Each structure stands twice: as C-alpha cells, then as structure tokens.
Amino acid sequence: MDCLSRLRKNIETKVAISDEDFSKIASYFRRQHLKKKKDLLRIGDTCDELAFVCKGALRSYSMDARGVEHVVQIALEDYWMADLYSYLNNTPSNIAIDAIEDAEILLIKYNDVDTMCLEFPSMERFFRKLVEKAYSATLQRINSVKSLPAEDRYKNLLKNQPELLQRIPLIYIASYLGMTPESLSRIRKNV
Amino acid sequence: MDCLSRLRKNIETKVAISDEDFSKIASYFRRQHLKKKKDLLRIGDTCDELAFVCKGALRSYSMDARGVEHVVQIALEDYWMADLYSYLNNTPSNIAIDAIEDAEILLIKYNDVDTMCLEFPSMERFFRKLVEKAYSATLQRINSVKSLPAEDRYKNLLKNQPELLQRIPLIYIASYLGMTPESLSRIRKNV
C-alpha cells in the first residue's frame, strides 16, 4: 500500500473524510525516505515537524549525563512520531529521532497542522483523538515503569506488542523498557 | 475566584470564546465538592467523566500486585484529571482518583466533551492543545523516571513544581517520583 493510502486509512480509523478533502489534506504532507541510522531530528535542534511512518521504523531517544542513550519511543508503520515538547515550548530538543530500519515517512510542519485543523474540523478532531490515545498509553507506561519489575514489563511487551520483539534489536527494546541489554537477555533466558 | 471563572480563564489560555458561547459551554459541566480522602473513581469502575480542579488537590494512583499504591498524577488548581485509558478503551479502570485536599471540581461526561467539541470547534482545538501539552509532559516524565537517579528526579520537581512540595505530603510526592518515602527522606537530608 502506498504512503498516502496508509495515511488516509489511519485518519479514517477516527474520522470520515471525502476524497476531495483528503487530497487537500494530503497536500500538506511531504514524503521522505530515511535510511537506517540517519537522523530526522538531532538533540539541540528544534522540532517543527510531525512524522507519519508509512514503512520501516523510527525511534526517539534521549542521552543522559554519562552519554547513555534512552529510547523514548519506537514507531513502526502507521505510528506518528515527533518531539512535541520541543515544538510546544519552542525549546531545543532533548531527544533525537532516527531510523532503525530504512523508512518511508510523511512529514507535516506543526504550523501546517494548526492551519489544516482550522480548515478541516474533522482533522482537529482526528488529532485530538490521536493524542488522547497516545497520552493515555503513555500514562500506562509510566505506571508500568514505576510499579512493575523488569520481567513483568518484558512480559507485557511480549503480550501487547509482539511485533516489536520480532523486528527491533533487543538493545533498543531493553532501553525502551528501561533496563540494560544484559538484564533483558537474562530475563529472556528465564521465560 | 469562582469555579466557572477559573474554567473560563483556563480555556482562554488556549482559545478565545465569547460570553455567549461560554455560558453554553459551562452548562455542560456540573460542580462537585469532594472531601479529602473521598474517591472520585474507584479501581474497577469505568471512568466516563473528566474533572477540572477549581480548588484543592486530586491524585490518581494504581495498586500493584502487593497492594502498594503508585501515584500516577497529582492535580492542583487549574489542572484536569481523568482516567482517559479506561474511557477510551471502555475497560474497568486500573487507577483510582481521590482528593488529597478538600476539593471543588467541575465534571463533564466524556460523551458531552465530544458533543461540545462538535458544537464549538474552538473547544475541539482547546482539548487538542490541552492533551498535546499533557502528552509531551508525560513523555518527559517517562524519560526522567528511566534515565535519572532518584536525587535528580527530586531536584527537578523542586525546580519545576515547588508548589507540590509545599502542599502535598511527601509520601505522595515520593510515590509520584517513583521512590519510597524513606529514600525521599534521605535525599532531602542531603540536599
């Protein structure tokens, strides 16, 4: 399936749109290919775009005082990725975004999101619902990082997002789950 | 300041509204008093309302397998609180919400949020921006729980939300920060 069809399908999981509206909506996006390991956003840059993953995988990560990377999010097909914090607060980003598989993405400027949402109220609704869902999932994740031992966090991922474990190197998964690769390896041996 | 004025001011930090529209918007909300320690939502119930705090303080928390409470969020005046996850997935809530200070709140049914947003596009925009901000803050929080030692998490809270430390018992703060009261006490002794 091509990039724009995926986008349309993704939007239509939440709101209905006409062919005519969709073609105008689509024109706000630009397509980009991102080779594995290439950056979409560097730490220190200001993020002003939102990415929709059509193919491949992106990850966002921060770096702590000792230079250790911490994976914040992993986005496979049909997921959206950005550093909202950097944009909303107009501050340099403290996270980076890169591709962990060759990726096809659609990009839209945040300013254009706002414009588009005024032009198409159903897109305003779409983004509200999209962010609501992402927000609620992230609160669940905070809760799991704080209240579950490493093994349970791994088991939950296995149950809820098995595809990640099949596609993404364990070093990234470990970091996403908030543990070291060594710990994850030992946990997997026991499960 | 009365409850509805606070609500209006909160909305107007993000979008403009006329007197006429606001009075219709206000009519979607109902006011409630919640005494300290009283529940707004119990674990296992389905959450179908969104709360705006006019006065006092709410907290949401989960309970782990051993019966230990984990504070997910603390909401002082002008903050919104709900278990979005329960509503969006129509599942029994795995978090509870109660008052940690006597509270005045405004409640609105989620279904009414959707209706209201169709009637007033600026409210759709308001909620999109509200949730965007909450989402980005929550991602930052995940990152801090995963990448910072307990002492740094405490220092960040001290810098960013000093009011919490003045008003809220440290047992809740500790849990919110993802540590035990004992650890927080020792950290505070050293800072």
Add this chain to the structure above:
DNA sequence: TTTTTTTCTTGACATAGATCAAGACAATTT
C-alpha cells in the same frame, strides 16, 4: 486537651538490576 491517626525520619540489612569484561554470533561493509 487528649487520643488517635498519619506522616516523616533514621538505622540495619536485603536485593533487583547495573556495571564491567569477555567471548560468540550475526549482519554489514569492503
């Protein structure tokens, strides 16, 4: 005020998970 309950502190000890190190694979690149 007195009593009861809740919150906070401190010490002794335990432990989940981190760190360090080294080797085995696996996947890219040349």
Add this chain to the structure above:
DNA sequence: AAATTGTCTTGATCTATGTCAAGAAAAAAA
C-alpha cells in the same frame, strides 16, 4: 570472502534503592 561493526549472552561483582522496624513529630479526630 574477509574484515569490520553491531548485537547478544554469560559470569562476577557492585550499588542505588528497597524493605523492615521503630520511634518522633505533626495533624486530625474525639
């Protein structure tokens, strides 16, 4: 195919933070 780089595993050890216990202080209830 060989060389290089990236990923995964395993063992030995360490450490930040948790757990348990007990008392002090503060707040709420009687």
